[in-house]
Structure formats: C-alpha cells, structure tokens
Amino acid sequence: MNKKISDLLKLDTKRTDLKEDLSDKEFFGFPIDPIINAEENLLSKSVKSIAYFSMEYGLAPSVYHEFKSSRPIDPRNIISDHEVFSNIKDMDYYHYLPTKKMVDLPIYSGGLGVLAGDTLKSAADRHIPLVGLGILWDKGYFKQKFWFRSGGQWPEEMPWDPDSYPGLVPLKPRISIPISGTELHLRLWKYYVYSYDLQHVIPLVLLDAEFEENPDYLRELTHQLYRSYNGWIKICQRMILGIGGVKALEKLGYSIDRYHLNEGHAALAFIEKARKSDPEKLKAVFKYTCHTPVEAGHDRFNWQELEAALGKERTESVKRFGRDEKNASLANLTQLAMNTSSAVNGVAQQHGRVMHLQFPAHKDKIKSITNGIHTYTWISQPIRKLLLKYKDRIGDFETNPGLLANVVQLKNETGFREDLWQAHLENKKRLADFLKFWFFKPEAFTLGWARRIAVYKRPALLFQDINRLARLAKDLGPLQIVIAGKAHPEDMPASMHMDEILRQINLLNGEHKTLRICFLENYDTYFAKLLTSSVDLWLNNPLPPFEASGTSGMKAILNGVVQLTTLDGWVVEAADKGLGRIFGYQASLEKLGTETDLRLKEDSSALYDALTELLPEYYSTQAGKRGPGESKWLDMMVNAIAASGYFNTDRMVREYEEKIWQL
C-alpha cells in the first residue's frame, strides 16, 4: 500500500505483518477505492456527515462479507464446536456439534448491537457519509458454558485476538481522556463495513484501553461489554464512548455535522462538545434513539460517584442538562440525551407512544422510527434464489428491499407456492445437517425461540406446563423445539429463568420420541441466521408493552417463517398482515403496568391453544395440501416475505435521514 493511502487511512505502519493484506487496490481482498472515497468525504468540510455512537455492534463475517487474509488466523478467532443441552440423553457425544466458523466480532450482546451493525450496512448501501464509534471489547461479551450437573450457565471470558482478526486494523493516532485525576490512553482501531455491492463503506472506529501505556486497573475498562460490577467502571465506560468518541473524531480530522446517539450510553459526547461550543446551538446537531421502555435500562449515577470519575467541570455541565427528573440527587443519562438532542426517536410506533407517556415534557420532539434488519445479510440462499427466479415480477429487491412487498402478488400462484415450500425445506435441511448428531428430524414440525434471556422476554413461557406440551406433541404430531440465548451474568432473575428451562428440559427425558428440545450454547449471529431462516415457526413472547421493537421476527419473516407472537413492538404494526398467530395479554397504553408481572399462567395457556391450532395446519401443508385456498400456512409464509419489504434497515435509515438527521 502506498504511503498516500496509508496516511489517509492513518494506519499504524509499525504493523508490518499487515502488508500482505493491504495493497493499493485491496483491503483484505475487498476493493480499496470505496475506503478512499469514504475517508475523503469524512475529512471534507463541504460533505455533510454523521457520527453514530453505539456501545455495541453486531458484525459477523460468518453471515456477511467475509474478509480474506493471507496471515494465519489465531485459533481463538475460530469456533470449532457447540454443545447442546437436550432431553435426548443417550450418549454425551451427541450433545457435541462440530462447526467451523469465524467468531463474530465479539463486541455486542444482542439486538441493540445487531441493529447498530445493520444500520452501518444500510448507511453504506445508501452512500451516506457516516462514521461509527464504538469500543473494542478485548474479552468480548462472554462465552456461555452449560453447567450440566446442576443446570444453568457458566459465564467465561471470551478470549479472541484483534491482531489477526481479518478486516480489523490498528491506527497510528492515539488519544487520552482524563479519568479520576489521571490520563487514560486509548488506541484506535478501524473496521470497514462494506455495502452489499462492495461499492461503498462505512468506517467504524473502535476505542481500546488494553495496551502498555495504561496500568492494569484502567486496561480492564474495555475488557468485557456490560461487565460493570461497580458504578465507577460503568461511568468510565460511558466516558470512553462519549468523550473518547468525540476526541477520536477530532484527532482523525473528521468534519462532523450530526451526532447520533444509539442509546443513552454515549450521552457524555454532548458534555464534551459543549466545553467548546454554545450548548444551545449544539442541541440542533444531536440526535438520540432510545431503545427500551424498561426503567432498569436507563443509566443513573449519584453525583459523588460521577464527579469522582468525570471531574468537577464536566459534572457541573451534567447537572445542568442531565438531572434525574424524579430524584435530583441522581444523574440520568437518558434524561441527558433527551434534554440535549433536537430529535429523539422510539424504535417502533408503539414504543414512540410509550415514550410520550414516559417523557411528556419532550413529547413534541419524540418521533417513532420502526427498527429493521439488513435484508442482504439475513436472507438465506434458498429464499434469495427463489426470489431471483421471480425477479421479473418482484423487481430488483437487492438494490431496493421495499420491492419485496410485490411478493404478495404471487400468493395465488401454485408454482410459486410449491417453489417457496421447497426453498423452505432446503433451509430446514441445513438445520438438520447442523443438528444431525442430535437426530434432528427434518419432517418434524420445528419451533424456534432465540434471543437474549431477559425477564420481560419471558424465555420460560413455553415451559410452564410441560405435561400439556408433551400431550400436544403426542396428539397432534411430533414437535421439535430449538432454543438459544445468553443471560447477562449479573442479571440474576434472568439466569433463574434460564435454569428453569434447563430443568424442565431434563424432566422431558422420557418424551423424546415425540417432543424433542435442545438448547444451543453460545447464541450468536450465525445461529440467529440459521434458526430464523430454517425453523417452521418463530416464537416471540415478550410481555407487552416492554419489547420496544424486537428484530429477530423480522429476520424470520424475510425467510418466510411463520410467526407465533404476542402483540408487542414491531408486531403491533404487522398485526393485520397475516404473518401468523397473535396470542396472549394485550397492553393498554393508559397504564404501563410492571415488567415483573409476567402473566405466565394465562399466556402460556393461550400459547398452547395457539399451537393446538397451528400444528394440524402445518402437517396438512406438509402432506401436500399447498394450493391456493388449501393452505393457510403457505398464505402466511407468502405474507411474511411481502411484509419484509417494510421491516428492513433500508427503510429505517431513509426515515432517519428524513426525520432526524435532516442534513
């Protein structure tokens, strides 16, 4: 790579081992021109650009644009097996599933991060001059290990090697921020997120405290995402993202016109900018997306602990803009972001309405922009092939995902229905291949539930009456259930739900001829894509109205997977689209209720009722009743794909452009 390009990219030239992967034409096997173009745009004062801050990013070469590297990849960056916990207990061996894939860039924990990653991809697809800011978590989120004897999960550190991770490059410039009267040094990394067609990129800058300039206790600050066992660490991590992020932008010389905070974690960015500019003018360029109506999701700190890390001057500024409304002795980062941003959005229409109730003083600036998923990432090969075969009728959905709405016109065509069914079977065979050591039966009705294990998502709802579940499978046909998800190690109530599921699975040992359940270890993006595209039914059962949006169901509908869901988040907007079956408690927005009143008994009963209706519908379709008017199941599959014309990040980013960035 010539000096001009490496200077533009600000690469750390001491890393000579990178030479083979970087040339004047290629960046880890991908074209370099889009990188040059993106860097020049960010440096130019005449091009309006956006800085997007997020604590986590879900980016995974196993499902999107795998960089090529000529150097050996450290084995810690490759996953070679997964274990499952299941009710088939004949031999331990069968719980061991071999695989070979790159680990996801381990800097995310769940839906929030995956959304941030998909946002960068769609921004690249739409040629938007944008740079992402985040943190390089040196020990990842955590690695989940099942504790077979007592039932439960054991969190382990997630060792990985940034130096040999393809596409990740260290930069020469460094920055520092004052923390508790000392200087924390941060080195910077870059990862380039390409558009689906490789014509554009979004640079992602990652901050990292793990290197020789810092004492051990400071290096720890960027070790594990959300492992913040005391208030001080939590504040420091937010300082790194907000203050460090702003300093990184300055150091790199980027000219930024909009600051977008993905969640309140980065709210201190405003405090940093306000030291040098008029706060009132600054508000016009700050924008904020709030992702949860759950109170515990909002960061609060007392003034002493905040000042101890942040120092007096900046704390005074937080006192001015970020006082908790209910308790003046606390700083509240949600409040800070809300008070200092000129546009704010909830992540689905219902969430916007909930926010109006929670923040009546800010009602006028709170908008609703429904989340989405990146179509090109989450579409499975068989479904993509099918839709390309019908491209004449649908249009170029890869360039414009909105055109998927046209799929509904094919609903009554026997040929398309038959092709769709075959594409789905092909997907199911891929799951069968992966789970073959677990005796997966491709002909059995298969249900999936996978996401973060959080209490309001009610992970154990399906297991409230296992006798009824077992009877249902005996009477109506075999039932396979695949589950996956990690509980945050410090979230004790969530871990208890997880233990409960494992205990119930254990109890079903005698039932495994008709009811087979497996819990996959270490849920990640690869599994998210595999499961959301290959099961027959996707279960989503959060307690309304606490799911702000939810996105895994959007991945499933894109692949024609039928939904069984409560009426919450994005589903409220899709309720009349015939994507599956809606069941359970419906929230009244007059009174939000509490997220701990889980209504497990009533809603599990409604869930079993729904399954009782759905199983025969599925089995009759499988038996050959697939024509128009013959199979409601296939109608739902077609409706699902058509609805994904709306529930994608291409549409979402367009709405960001129009309603909140307003460049």
Ligand SMILES: *Cc1c(COP(=O)(O)O)cnc(C)c1O
């Ligand atoms: C999509 C995704 C999620 C989000 O799932 P929800 O059902 O929206 O909670 C979480 N984790 C991973 C790995 C995902 O890909």
